[in-house]
Structures are given as C-alpha cells and as structure tokens.
Amino acid sequence: MAAPAEVISNQYKPDSENENNQILVHNQHAYAVHNDVVDPLDDDPVASVSFVQESPVVGEYTQSRPEGYYPYSSPPNPMSPNYPSGTYSVDADAILSINDIKDELFHGDAVEVLKGIPDEAFHGWVTSPPYPHSQRDYGVDGQIGIESTPGEYLENLLSVILQAMRVTRPDGTGWVIVDDAICNGEYIGVPDRLVAQLKDEGFKVIHNGPWVKTGRKPDPAPNRFAHTHERVIGIAKSDNYMFDRRAVEDQSDVLSLPTSAESKFNTPDVEEVSHDAMFSIELASHLITASIPKHTCPKCRSPLSPQYEVTDILDLKENRHKERVLDAFHRTPEMTRKHARACRSVGLCDAGQGARTQSGTGRNSNRVQQLVNEVRESDFPSSYIREFSYAKKHLTGYRQTCECSDVDIGENTIGGLVLDPFVGSGTTCSAAIRHGRHYTGIDLNEDYIDLTTKRLSSGVDSSLSEFF
Template identity: 25%
Template sequence: MLTNHCYQGDCRAVMRDLIAAGVRVQCIVTSPPYWGLRDYGHPAQLGQEPTLREFLANMVEVFDLCRELLAGDGTLWLNMGDSYAGSRGAPWGPSPSATEARAMTASRRRDDAPIPRSDVRVEGLKPKDLVGQPWRLAFALQDAGYYLRQDIVWHKPNPMPESVRDRCTKAHEYLFLLTKNEKYFYDFAAMQEPVSGGAHARGSGVNPKAVVPAGWDTSAGGHRALTGRYAGTGVGFGRGYDKVAKPRAKQNVSFSSAVAGLVDMRNRRSVWAIPTQSYSGAHFATFPEALVEPCVLAGSRPGDIVFDPFMGSGTVASVAQRLGRRWLGAELNSDYIALQAERTRQPGLVLEASA
C-alpha cells in the first residue's frame, strides 16, 4: 500500500478509492474549508455552496466517508472556525468595498487578507447573528453516527485584530474530538501536561490545602463526620466511601500521606493556548503544528496511518512524519502539492508499535 502520499482530487473520490482498496487509517486530523471564507479557485471546491444547509450536507458526506475509512478504534480531530451572518446574497457575490472589508472577520489560519465571512446572508438568521458553524457541524456529525467526545477550545494569543466595537475580538476556534465507536484508542500518557505549582492526583488522596470542616475526624482510619452539621448525615470524608460513611477496605487516607501524592503532571485541560503559525512557503497562515501534534500523539501509535482529507500545505503530513507515523492525504488544489512535497522532503523515522 502506498503511504506518505497525498492524492490530488476531490477528497470524497479519493476516500472512496482508498476504502475500496481496503485501506484503514487510525487517526484523522483536519480543518475543512469554512463556509463562505475563501475562494480557492476550483469549480469543485467545498465551502462555496449557496447555502449553509448545502455546505453542512456536503460536510456530512465527507465525514461519513472518513468514518468508513477509520479503523474501529480510530479518532477524528476536527478544527472549525465560525462566522457571522450578514445581508449579502452568496459567498461568491460581488467583492465588498474597502470600507466593508475592514469590518469583516478574517481567519489567521488560512489567509491574512480581509475575507467576506461576516456579510453573507444565512437562511433563518438575522444580520450580525453568530452562525455557529462549528457546533452545527458537530451536531450534524453526531446525528450521523459519530460519538462527540470533546470540544477543545483553541485559544489564539495572537488573533487577527478586528474593528468591531460591539463585541469582543474573536480569539478562539473549536477542535472537536469525534470517534467511530464508544471505545477507541487514546494515549492518555501522551496528553499529560506539566503542572505549575502543587497539584494532587485525583483518587490518590486528599488535597492538603483543603480546609477541614469542623466536626470531621481527620485521624488515620477515622474519616467520617462525627459532629456539627454533618453528624448523622451519612456523608463520608473524601472519595471511596459508601452511603453510611464507612471506609472501604484499604482506603484509609490521612493528610500526611496525601502530601506524598503531589504530582508534577496532569491530564491536559480542554483549552489549548497556541499561537497561529505562518508558513514562509505561501501567503497564508497554516494549521499550527502545535495544534496538530497532541492530536497525532493521542490518536495514533508509531507506525499508524494519519489522514487529512483537506491536506492544504501539508502540516498534518509534516507532523505525522516527524512523530514516526505514516500519513495519507487528499488535496483538490494542485498548487499545494508542491508545498507538501517540500515540507515532507526530510523522511521521518517510522517506528512500529510494540505488541
């Protein structure tokens, strides 16, 4: 099977061919074109549909094929930004004036130029309404059979400035974790992050900084409410106790032993502060490598295949290759293929996961 390769063409046709050939991928990381954001100059492009409803229907078709391409324990990591409804007719309508362009919302991920996102009329919405593209797509995929496991907020410390005066400057996008099945591969250890200051591993003891209510027995082996407002309530001290507040076997915890449970790593939180990242090979801001890396690490093993149906300049391929994964992609625009080849020119060290 050919890997470390991007197929040029409509991603739906590419995925149908891969599925027919028996290919399965472990992890998909992607950011599809946002509706009404940018004209990529191809008649078959997605994102320029006349209505949001048609765009979402096309996205569901794309990700239905992604789900079929995924291994049974595979994951999909999907980045999607939002837009605002306006009064102009269609995404490909007449170019706005310079004054109008200054008020429009642009995306630092794809292009630094003013983009007509916030002036497109959306059926059922009023001008200036937030469209809610990310959540509409996430719920559509949930209805289509995906498990919607997590919404991750990509916080951009360096967002594109906006001239609006009646709301905050947009400084975040969403990254959704979706899965094919209830049980799936997820490398928990790969998603650990350093802790600043003292923290406590949940389930291993009691936070030593906690204030102990009056009436609690805090001696080793005690751990039940004895007096005060907790007396007779059946409420026990800490986790792992039954309704009558009797400690389960071998669950004795004291404040002195809790101190030993201090940790310097914790499970990654769901807000990721990652600056946007420009790429010198093209006049647009690419999918940041720091946003892709944790998705690849958590969603795949060394030697697994990572796929991006909207490969663009090849960020997902570059990260996957650097991390010892194989990769596949699809891209409609031939101009991007050369960029991908340059970014993946240096072969990565591909390791096979141990049994």
C-alpha cells in the first residue's frame, strides 16, 4: 500500500524525503506535485502539477494534465476556463469600469494592468507580442522576449493570454500573431507549443494558420527555405463565440496580407521612437472585422448578429466559370431567376460525385425539384447548375442576440471593445478606429504609449478608401 501523501495547503513546500507523494490543496481542489519533470526541448528539470480527480487527497489519483505543461510552477491558472469563474484583481476597489478603459492607453505590465479590469470587459483581443529568443530588446525591465529558454518565454506569454481571456466575454475571441525563432539552425517550435498549452488550459483553438507576409524582408539563409510567414492563432472560451466570416473578402485560413512596410496606410514618422516590428493595418483590420462586433447592445453589450441573404442570384463569386455561366443563362430561353434559385437550393450534391456520395438536405419542395428538372431538359449545361451555389450573400441587417428592450439597431448601438496587451505602435487601436470599434491598449514601454498616442491623434489616413 502506498504511503499517505503529504497535504500542503495553498503553497509548495518540497519535502526531500517524500517528494513523490506530495499533494497540493488549492482552493478546495487537490493536485499532485511532480518533481524533476524534464522538458524534452529545454532539457531543464521542472516542477509540474496535475489535477487529482478523487477525494480525499491521498492514495491513487487520475492525472488529467500531462507532466511538464506550462506554466510549470502553478496549478491550473485562475484565468483558465477550467477554473471556477470570478474576478481576480489586485484590489476590488481598484477595478476599472468600461468607461475607464474604453479608447484608453495604459502604461505598465500587461498582467498587472489587466488585474485591475473586471471579468468579461472586452469583446475580444488582437495582439502581436515581442518575438521570442531575444530577437529584439525594447530596453525596459520585465519585457517579454529576452528569456533564456522557450519554456520561460511561453510561460510569460501565457500569463498575459490567461488574463486577456479572463477579461474577454464568453462570446469573444483572442488572436495572437506570433513568430517562431531559429536556434542552432532549427526552429524551436514556439507557435506549436503555444497551441498545445492553450488546449491544455481548456481553450478552443479556432484558428491556426499562417500570415504569409507580402513585402517581407530577405532571408539570406542558404540551407533552408526562406522564412516568410508568422502564425495567427485564434482562441475561444466556448462554442458560442462571435465570428463574422462573411465580413472579410478573403475567407481562407491562409492570410496573405502585407507587412507594415508594404501597407497602404502611412505610419506617422516619429523620430524619437523606432519600432521595426509592426504588423500591418490590413492584418489587424482583417481580424477585427471578423471577430469584433460592429454593433453591440448599449445596455448589456451583447453583440448583434449580422444577417446575410442572397439578394441577386446572378451575382456570383469570382471564378473561372462565372462569365460562361452567366452567358449560358442569358442564352437559354427557359432559364429564369426562379430556375437559378432552385439550382442553388439543390446545392453541390445533385450531380456527379456529390450525387454518388451525398444525400443532400432532402427538404426541397416538389416545385424546386420540378424547376431543376426543367433546367436539365433545357440547353443549359448541367455542369453549370452547381455554380449558382456560389451566389454572393450580402449583409441585409442585424439581429439582437439579447432580450433588452428599446434597442434601435444602428442608431444607438455601439462598436465592440478590442484589447491589445502589447500595443506597441498602436496598429490594433488604429484599425479599431477605422472600422468603428473601440480599443484599449497596454504597453510596458512608455515610449510606445507616446508613439501610439501621436499615431491615433494624427487622424484616419486618407488612403483608407484604397483598402476597400
């Protein structure tokens, strides 16, 4: 029979004589402490904890977290969705209101500033943290990016992300643009390891794709392909998160967008401050437009749901068949818009491989099927029937998702609030203004707060019209 485990209340007290049987009791939950766990990439012994499913806190337990997960030195973080809900701030009297943080910039450590902000204050966040592996030194104490190991970098970054998710609404999302680093000729795997950590913390990874940078800097390495992308990682707390995919033109998970140097928008020339790691307005705009609501209820701040409909069945998406389909439609006397709409109703599974492998919705009326049969009997090419499935949907209005009364959609609704905990030169804030959203920015470097202030006060660039 195993020896009884030592019970430690709300703290770690390593016991060299019995270190394999330690139990940490933290906020009425029990965790087993694992010592001398080795990170296979860092090769450093670390401490880890795993959740104990059974009570009392002695004897056998079932581990639900892998040994060596980040952060090593803490039990599941209070800001994780796996943890009981509640506001974890420095001082309840110091908590900031929504009006205190809306369209404001804060100088300070992101974790400490966020601790003064109540739960679920933001509709989402978009940020590009400092690069790992000492690629840049921003000259301030406590900065992220100069850690000696990837594990330390990820632990510090995760501490900010966890706070950012705590202050994000259940229907909100977070987006982090993060680059990898190359050490001794190989990638250290920062984005992939961050994704694994976020999943361990209980978040849903809803996007994990590259930002392919147009106008990137040359990569002189002769023994590998040129590094021309960074990773965009999107996370959510639940399945019911706000996301408007149709709000952006390119709906691919591969974001081919310019760097700041190639952006159509000019950054004010501020001689006192240099920031050569800016991401572009185009990238920030893309993420904000899709993930931060354009209209929210002025009472409960719930996002209004955009409604899309096909308003013109002949308004097809651009592809190599579009002109030929429209030409065949106009040359076929039997074809009407009703016939085209019926073709769209049967979708992609009515012919070819789709018909052999899919059953379709099975809910079309006899009239719809009759119209499609008339198209098949005409001179209209049968292979073009499915092309009407690609008719464009257009925004026709917004619908309330809450039960608040007297909400005049579009008149007294307001744009969502987006956070950037590493605001830098203010790209996220600038994009928020351009698209009718509100912002909150935080940065440890006071010079960057001054830079962002000057950038935002310069007004919206006249080249905005060129972007749309």
